[in-house]
Amino acid sequence: MSELYPMPQPGTxxxxxxxxxxxxxxPERARRRWIELSDLNWRIVLLLYTLGAFISAGTTYTAVxxxxxxxxxxxxxxxxxxxxxxHLALLPLIILGFGRxxxxxxxxxxxxxxxMFFSAALxxxxxxxMLLSRRAPECGKELQRVLGAGDGRVGSELTxxxxxxxxxxxxxxxxxx
Numbered sequence: 001m002s003e004l005y006p007m008p009q010p011g012t013x014x015x016x017x018x019x020x021x022x023x024x025x026x027p028e029r030a031r032r033r034w035i036e037l038s039d040l041n042w043r044i045v046l047l048l049y050t051l052g053a054f055i056s057a058g059t060t061y062t063a064v065x066x067x068x069x070x071x072x073x074x075x076x077x078x079x080x081x082x083x084x085x086x087h088l089a090l091l092p093l094i095i096l097g098f099g100r101x102x103x104x105x106x107x108x109x110x111x112x113x114x115x116m117f118f119s120a121a122l123x124x125x126x127x128x129x130m131l132l133s134r135r136a137p138e139c140g141k142e143l144q145r146v147l148g149a150g151d152g153r154v155g156s157e158l159t160x161x162x163x164x165x166x167x168x169x170x171x172x173x174x175x176x177x
Contacts, residue, residue: 035099037092046088053077053084079134086129090122097122 060076097118101111 035095037095040095045091049084049088050081053080056080056084082130082133086126086133089129090126094122 057076057080064071
């Protein structure tokens with residue numbers, strides 16, 4: 001049975017392509033992109049993004065403490081979680097966009113500008129999503145109420161610290177949204 005109907009190999013499709021003998025059919029090579037959404041183990045990706053956010057939040061928190069600041073860990077954690085998780089939300093678009101238009105020797109002259117524009121659009125949308133997630137008053141107040149941190153003013157304490165001329169890291173001063 002397997003001689004009459006050979007099983008397709010991984011990465012191939014079983015399209016009928018007759019061989020010279022005519023008795024068997026060879027599978028035709030399927031078009032495979034560089035990476036596809038089904039290639040990712042999304043639980044591991046979520047774990048890695050969360051771990052990265054906690055490491056970055058710890059780094060920011062430690063930098064604030066080293067400069068003599070007194071900032072609750074909640075603020076750097078919210079900054080980093082919103083940054084990492086908005087990127088995670090855009091990850092399927094990144095994979096689809098860059099997987100759909102791979103740069104090859106024959107098409108580089110139009111794919112490189114296209115992918116540069118796509119990257120800029122993704123960067124702008126990521127920044128806008130982070131801005132909205134950090135500055136939405138209702139979301140910030142509700143999140144702080146649930147977690148029992150602060151008084152419902154998401155960025156006000158940081159802005160006041162940054163404007164007062166404290167030796168806060170550049171990240172705090174740049175966050176005056």
